[in-house]
Amino acid sequence: xxxxxxxxxxxxxxxxxxxxxxxxxxxxxxxxxxxxxxxxxxxxxxxxxxxxxxxxxxxxxxxxxxxxxxxxxxxxxxxxxxxxxxxxxxxxxxxxxxxxxxxxxxxxxxxxxxxxxxxxxxxxxxxxxxxxxxxxxxxxxxxxxxxxxxxxxxxxxxxxxxxxxxxxxxxxxxxxxxxxxxxxxxxxxxxxxxxxxxxxxxxxxxxxxxxxxxxxxxxxxxxxxxxxxxxxxxxxxxxxxxxxxxxxxxxxxxxxxxxxxxxxxxxxxxxxxxxxxxxxxxxxxxxxxxxxxxxxxxxxxxxxxxxxxxxxxxxxxxxxxxxxxxxxxxxxxxxxxxxxxxxx
Amino acid sequence: xxxxxxxxxxxxxxxxxxxxxxxxxxxxxxxxxxxxxxxxxxxxxxxxxxxxxxxxxxxxxxxxxxxxxxxxxxxxxxxxxxxxxxxxxxxxxxxxxxxxxxxxxxxxxxxxxxxxxxxxxxxxxxxxxxxxxxxxxxxxxxxxxxxxxxxxxxxxxxxxxxxxxxxxxxxxxxxxxxxxxxxxxxxxxxxxxxxxxxxxxxxxxxxxxxxxxxxxxxxxxxxxxxxxxxxxxxxxxxxxxxxxxxxxxxxxxxxxxxxxxxxxxxxxxxxxxxxxxxxxxxxxxxxxxxxxxxxxxxxxxxxxxxxxxxxxxxxxxxxxxx
Numbered sequence: 001x002x003x004x005x006x007x008x009x010x011x012x013x014x015x016x017x018x019x020x021x022x023x024x025x026x027x028x029x030x031x032x033x034x035x036x037x038x039x040x041x042x043x044x045x046x047x048x049x050x051x052x053x054x055x056x057x058x059x060x061x062x063x064x065x066x067x068x069x070x071x072x073x074x075x076x077x078x079x080x081x082x083x084x085x086x087x088x089x090x091x092x093x094x095x096x097x098x099x100x101x102x103x104x105x106x107x108x109x110x111x112x113x114x115x116x117x118x119x120x121x122x123x124x125x126x127x128x129x130x131x132x133x134x135x136x137x138x139x140x141x142x143x144x145x146x147x148x149x150x151x152x153x154x155x156x157x158x159x160x161x162x163x164x165x166x167x168x169x170x171x172x173x174x175x176x177x178x179x180x181x182x183x184x185x186x187x188x189x190x191x192x193x194x195x196x197x198x199x200x201x202x203x204x205x206x207x208x209x210x211x212x213x214x215x216x217x218x219x220x221x222x223x224x225x226x227x228x229x230x231x232x233x234x235x236x237x238x239x240x241x242x243x244x245x246x247x248x249x250x251x252x253x254x255x256x257x258x259x260x261x262x263x264x265x266x267x268x269x270x271x272x273x274x275x276x277x278x279x280x281x282x283x284x285x286x287x288x289x290x291x292x293x294x295x296x297x298x299x300x301x302x303x304x305x306x307x308x309x310x311x312x313x314x315x316x317x318x319x320x321x322x323x324x325x326x327x328x329x330x331x332x333x334x335x336x337x338x339x340x341x342x343x344x
Numbered sequence: 345x346x347x348x349x350x351x352x353x354x355x356x357x358x359x360x361x362x363x364x365x366x367x368x369x370x371x372x373x374x375x376x377x378x379x380x381x382x383x384x385x386x387x388x389x390x391x392x393x394x395x396x397x398x399x400x401x402x403x404x405x406x407x408x409x410x411x412x413x414x415x416x417x418x419x420x421x422x423x424x425x426x427x428x429x430x431x432x433x434x435x436x437x438x439x440x441x442x443x444x445x446x447x448x449x450x451x452x453x454x455x456x457x458x459x460x461x462x463x464x465x466x467x468x469x470x471x472x473x474x475x476x477x478x479x480x481x482x483x484x485x486x487x488x489x490x491x492x493x494x495x496x497x498x499x500x501x502x503x504x505x506x507x508x509x510x511x512x513x514x515x516x517x518x519x520x521x522x523x524x525x526x527x528x529x530x531x532x533x534x535x536x537x538x539x540x541x542x543x544x545x546x547x548x549x550x551x552x553x554x555x556x557x558x559x560x561x562x563x564x565x566x567x568x569x570x571x572x573x574x575x576x577x578x579x580x581x582x583x584x585x586x587x588x589x590x591x592x593x594x595x596x597x598x599x600x601x602x603x604x605x606x607x608x609x610x611x612x613x614x615x616x617x618x619x620x621x622x623x624x625x626x627x628x629x630x631x632x633x634x635x636x637x638x639x640x641x642x643x644x645x646x647x648x649x650x651x652x653x654x655x656x657x658x659x660x661x662x663x664x665x666x
Binding site: 111125144 | 448485506507533580584619
């Protein structure tokens with residue numbers, strides 16, 4: 001089954017998403033944008049060691065990925081999922097702690113930036129190898145079923161770049177074989193680092209792969225928040241209700257470099273004129289104001305509140321102690337008596 | 345009653361499934377009446393419905409799935425059909441399972457069974473010993489039982505460990521080794537065993553090579569030379585204390601491993617003894633491994649590729665003559 005959601009502004013997608021939900025999602029998108037702008041600025045100011053990877057242009061998709069998850073669900077976010085992470089319960093403080101090197105972050109300085117997980121809220125810590133988190137989600141879901149839990153769902157994201165790895169193929173297939181309640185949201189942001197679609201894959205539409213794996217497939221314009229909410233929300237609901245695994249492919253453009261070290265000069269100017277290349281945050285704001293779901297004063301208030309939250313998260317993390325090599329517990333295993341000791 | 349090394353592995357898994365509801369077996373062809381390419385899970389699917397699961401030919405996803413299940417509180421045992429194919433799952437084992445606890449503080453108790461080592465006619469892709477690769481990376485326990493008793497108790501102990509364990513079971517020993525009964529006692533993982541005491545030379549080895557070393561020791565004993573044979577049992581952690589104590593008794597060291605020669609367990613032992621026990625040595629430490637080529641198919645070539653009693657004996661004479 002292949003579904004294609006219509007664009008916001010078309011009457012069909014509006015009916016499915018109440019404007020309260022739309023505004024709730026928009027606030028998360030706005031928070032993500034303001035927060036990631038701050039992270040990028042800290043990076044440019046030399047305040048962050050290592051890379052900064054942001055999801056500019058992907059906030060609508062990512063927000064929808066987190067918004068429909070519930071306690072007991074599993075989220076395996078990737079590098080452009082600040083919105084999904086926040087929406088599904090990771091505090092901004094854990095992000096700033098990780099980026100700014102506080103020993104109090106969930107990774108304690110042992111891993112950085114977007115590799116962080118947040119297990120308290122069901123969020124796995126990704127490894128950099130793309131597709132590797134798919135079977136891990138499958139295993140979490142399989143174990144939940146073995147333990148007799150019900151009503152849970154697992155969601156992970158990928159890009160069109162990550163769709164081309166062997167791990168993604170194995171993972172997508174084993175999810176379907178195990179019949180676990182699984183949703184894969186793939187954002188085609190049109191570049192694997194700098195490599196465009198024509199050197200990434202040769203099929204007409206990535207969503208066509210859904211049928212080959214026994215998934216239900218959906219494609220959306222990733223700049224259209226209403227479509228993202230309707231389709232990704234619907235996919236989560238279908239999987240939770242016992243449907244087959246779901247593949248959602250979103251068309252959008254990454255409105256930033258691969259990381260903040262990258263100026264993305266390889267993006268051709270004509271591509272930026274595509275409908276799916278627009279800024280989803282700006283589009284969502286315009287639509288909310290146009291329909292009088294939100295007035296300019298309330299929006300200004302939101303921005304003020306969010307900036308205060310962001311500043312507080314940054315300032316708190318900056319005051320906290322960094323990890324210290326001489327005090328570190330250099331032990332990679334939980335079973336201490338089995339640690340191998342090499343005399344020096 | 346007699347029990348083979350392979351049957352001990354099956355019995356250990358039956359015991360684990362019976363005693364611990366968190367345990368399940370995940371691998372290719374392990375389920376149904378088939379019970380695995382080597383029959384290490386024969387009959388278990390019928391006895392434990394829903395807990396012995398066939399997988400697609402997807403080593404990477406098999407291990408990834410096991411990692412997720414382990415983080416969710418289960419104790420999965422992954423059967424690789426051959427150790428060689430675990431190379432497809434290296435990323436999940438090394439980068440995901442091996443880093444998980446360090447990065448996130450969440451234990452990752454998976455056990456990956458690797459049918460390892462050479463048998464004649466198996467060739468380059470069904471004969472490998474992978475313990476060196478897994479030992480090189482942090483976060484993993486790597487064991488290589490050499491006896492029926494260890495095959496049984498070390499698999500049970502492996503599954504109880506809260507960290508990922510690579511369990512290297514030797515295919516040559518599957519049918520060649522027999523014991524009268526399952527063991528009642530156990531030596532914990534991480535401890536080496538002196539399998540034959542001696543005073544003239546220490547041969548430190550593990551897995552199938554323990555039996556080649558024992559054959560050499562027996563042969564030398566007839567000439568009045570007493571070789572001490574140390575079975576490491578676990579490659580990581582490596583029981584350096586037992587090795588050093590043995591070298592302190594004999595003054596001479598020969599390490600034997602079936603895997604490729606560059607680096608690996610034998611090099612590690614030599615390095616540790618040279619670093620920590622240089623004063624104990626009366627002769628330069630030596631080591632012998634397989635040749636630095638892919639593992640050959642033809643029995644005439646295969647038997648020369650791996651160390652054997654003849655090549656070990658020749659090396660032992662060199663070390664003793666020094």
